[in-house]
Amino acid sequence: MVCQSPVMDVAREKFDAVLFDLDGVVTKTAKMHAASWKRLFDEYLQKRAASGDSSWEPFDSGPDYNNYVDGKPRYEGVRSFLESRGIDLPFGSKDDPPDAETVCGLGNRKNQLLNEHLEKYGVEAYELTLAFLHLLRERGFKTAIVSSSKNCQVVLKAVGIEDLFDTRVDGMVSEQLGLNGKPEADIFLEAARRLKVIPGRAIVLEDAISGVQAGRNGNFGLVVGVDRVGQAEALKSNGADIVVNYMSELTVDGEIPAWEQSIDDLPSALDVMEEIEKQLEAKHPFIALDYDGTLTPIVERPDLAILSEDMRLTISALAKRCTVAVISGRDLPDVQELVGIDGLFFAGSHGFDISGPAERHVDHQQGLEFLPALDSAEKSLRPLLSDIPSAQVERKRFSIAIHYRNVKENREQAVEEAVDQVLVENPRLRKRTGKKIFELQPEIDWHKGKALCRLLEVLEQDDSDILPFYIGDDVTDEDAFRELQAGGIGIVVKDSESPETSRRSSARYALDDCGQVQKFLEELVDMLQRKKR
Incomplete structure (x- = not known):
C-alpha cells in the first residue's frame, strides 16, 4: 500500500528508548546478505553434489534465508542451514580460512563475499528510517543499534550514521561478552542495560523472525516487525505486537517522520530513467501532475498560464497508456478547461474538489x-x-x-x-x-497528498503492482511528495529564477523546468511503448 495511515504513536510518556536492528530496518543490506548467503551455499552444495555426497538443491533466498540465517550470528546461521539439509560439519575455529570445510570456514567465506559486495556497490540506508531516528532523538528518546552482524560498525561508518545511536551491541560485542544470539534476548537486554532503561520501557524494531522472537523473549514494551519481504503473518506469530512496512506508519508524539533533502542535491529524474524503467517492469504507472509551474511556466497572471500544444499532445499520448491525473490549486472547472484533454482525472482547489471522466465516474468534495x-x-x-x-x-x-x-x-x-x-x-x-x-x-486535514491517496483508493490503484508518480513545483506539492515517500516517486520542478530553489523537499528526484517535465513524460511514453511490445 502506497498511502498508509499511521499504525500507532510512539509516545515519550510510554517509552524511553528504541532498539534498531541494522540489516533490513536501518540499512538496505538484507538483500546483500541474502545474495551472499545464496552464493556461499550454492557453491558449497554444488561442490558436495559433484563429489556424490548429496543431491543438488539450491539455497532459497526466501524460506531458507528467513528460517535459518536471517538475524542470527553468522556461524549459527551456517550451522542452522546445514542441519536443515542433514549436513554435519565440524565447527572449526573462527580463524579458519574461507575455503575450510567447517562451520567457521563457511561463515568466514560468507563474510568475504559480503565485504566484496560492500566494496563494489556500497550501502544505502532507508531514508524514512533515518527520518524516524532523527525525530526520535529530537523528542528525547535514547536509541541503540542491535545486530548479530560483525560488520555492523563498518556499515554504519559507510553510511555515516554512527552518531544517531547512543550505543551499539553487535556481533563483535556479543563475541567479547559471550552473549547468545537471536532468538535469545541477550543482545537486546545488553543494549537496554547500556542505555539504562528497563525493557518494558523500550521498543524493538526487527525485520527477522529470530529478531522478533528475541524481542518477545526479552519482555520488551513493544516489538515492531518491519516487513520488507511479505512475511507479516510470520512476524506476528513469532512475537511482533504490530507489523509495519515503512517507518511513516509510526508517529512520534503525533508527528509523522518525513525525509527531506535540499532541492539542489536531488538527482535529475532524467538521469535515472533506466532505474525507473526497471521498477516499471513489474508495475503500472499512475501519473499525477500539478499544473502551474509544472505543465506551464509560472506567469504574472494566472489567466496567462496556457498549456502548450506540444505538452497537450504529450499528456494525451501518456493518458492512452496509463492513468493520468492533474491535481491543482485552481478551481476544478478552470483546470479542466485549461488542460482540455478527455479521459483524465482532475482534483481542483488543492484536492478539495475531485472529478473523473464520464466512463470512470469519480466525484469527491471535501469541505462543503x-x-x-x-x-x-x-x-x-x-x-x-x-x-x-x-x-x-x-x-x-x-x-x-x-x-x-x-x-x-x-x-x-x-x-x-x-x-x-x-x-x-x-x-x-x-x-x-x-x-x-x-x-x-x-482548516481540516486535507491537501494534495490526501487527494492523491483518495484517487488511488477510488481507482483501486493503491496496490503493490502500481508505481505512482507525482510531479509538482510548489510547497503545496510537498504533501503529495510525503505521501509517496514509502512507495512512489515524487519529482519536484525547480524554479531557476527564484531563490526558493534552495528549499528542502520530500521529493526523490528533480527537474529543472517545464521543458524537462515534457521531456520526462515523453520518455515515459516511449518506455511504456517498449513495455507493451
Missing part, C-alpha cells in the same frame, strides 16, 4: 461546510487589499488565493497582515503559502 466561512473571508479581504496596487484576490470554490507577485516589495508585508487579520476573524480557515501567493483553505 466551510463555504460560508470562505464567503465571509472574501468579503473582508477585498476592501483590505483594494489600496495595494497589483494585489489580486482570486476566489475559488474551496479556497481564496491572494496573489502578490506583482506587488512592490515594500507592500508585501501589508498583504500578509491583511490576510492574517482576516484569518483571525475566520478561525475555521487556515493560511498556506506558495510562490508569491497566500491561500486561505478550510
Whole structure:
C-alpha cells in the first residue's frame, strides 16, 4: 500500500528508548546478505553434489534465508542451514580460512563475499528510517543499534550514521561478552542495560523472525516487525505486537517522520530513467501532475498560464497508456478547461474538489461546510487589499488565493497582515503559502497528498503492482511528495529564477523546468511503448 495511515504513536510518556536492528530496518543490506548467503551455499552444495555426497538443491533466498540465517550470528546461521539439509560439519575455529570445510570456514567465506559486495556497490540506508531516528532523538528518546552482524560498525561508518545511536551491541560485542544470539534476548537486554532503561520501557524494531522472537523473549514494551519481504503473518506469530512496512506508519508524539533533502542535491529524474524503467517492469504507472509551474511556466497572471500544444499532445499520448491525473490549486472547472484533454482525472482547489471522466465516474468534495466561512473571508479581504496596487484576490470554490507577485516589495508585508487579520476573524480557515501567493483553505486535514491517496483508493490503484508518480513545483506539492515517500516517486520542478530553489523537499528526484517535465513524460511514453511490445 502506497498511502498508509499511521499504525500507532510512539509516545515519550510510554517509552524511553528504541532498539534498531541494522540489516533490513536501518540499512538496505538484507538483500546483500541474502545474495551472499545464496552464493556461499550454492557453491558449497554444488561442490558436495559433484563429489556424490548429496543431491543438488539450491539455497532459497526466501524460506531458507528467513528460517535459518536471517538475524542470527553468522556461524549459527551456517550451522542452522546445514542441519536443515542433514549436513554435519565440524565447527572449526573462527580463524579458519574461507575455503575450510567447517562451520567457521563457511561463515568466514560468507563474510568475504559480503565485504566484496560492500566494496563494489556500497550501502544505502532507508531514508524514512533515518527520518524516524532523527525525530526520535529530537523528542528525547535514547536509541541503540542491535545486530548479530560483525560488520555492523563498518556499515554504519559507510553510511555515516554512527552518531544517531547512543550505543551499539553487535556481533563483535556479543563475541567479547559471550552473549547468545537471536532468538535469545541477550543482545537486546545488553543494549537496554547500556542505555539504562528497563525493557518494558523500550521498543524493538526487527525485520527477522529470530529478531522478533528475541524481542518477545526479552519482555520488551513493544516489538515492531518491519516487513520488507511479505512475511507479516510470520512476524506476528513469532512475537511482533504490530507489523509495519515503512517507518511513516509510526508517529512520534503525533508527528509523522518525513525525509527531506535540499532541492539542489536531488538527482535529475532524467538521469535515472533506466532505474525507473526497471521498477516499471513489474508495475503500472499512475501519473499525477500539478499544473502551474509544472505543465506551464509560472506567469504574472494566472489567466496567462496556457498549456502548450506540444505538452497537450504529450499528456494525451501518456493518458492512452496509463492513468493520468492533474491535481491543482485552481478551481476544478478552470483546470479542466485549461488542460482540455478527455479521459483524465482532475482534483481542483488543492484536492478539495475531485472529478473523473464520464466512463470512470469519480466525484469527491471535501469541505462543503466551510463555504460560508470562505464567503465571509472574501468579503473582508477585498476592501483590505483594494489600496495595494497589483494585489489580486482570486476566489475559488474551496479556497481564496491572494496573489502578490506583482506587488512592490515594500507592500508585501501589508498583504500578509491583511490576510492574517482576516484569518483571525475566520478561525475555521487556515493560511498556506506558495510562490508569491497566500491561500486561505478550510482548516481540516486535507491537501494534495490526501487527494492523491483518495484517487488511488477510488481507482483501486493503491496496490503493490502500481508505481505512482507525482510531479509538482510548489510547497503545496510537498504533501503529495510525503505521501509517496514509502512507495512512489515524487519529482519536484525547480524554479531557476527564484531563490526558493534552495528549499528542502520530500521529493526523490528533480527537474529543472517545464521543458524537462515534457521531456520526462515523453520518455515515459516511449518506455511504456517498449513495455507493451
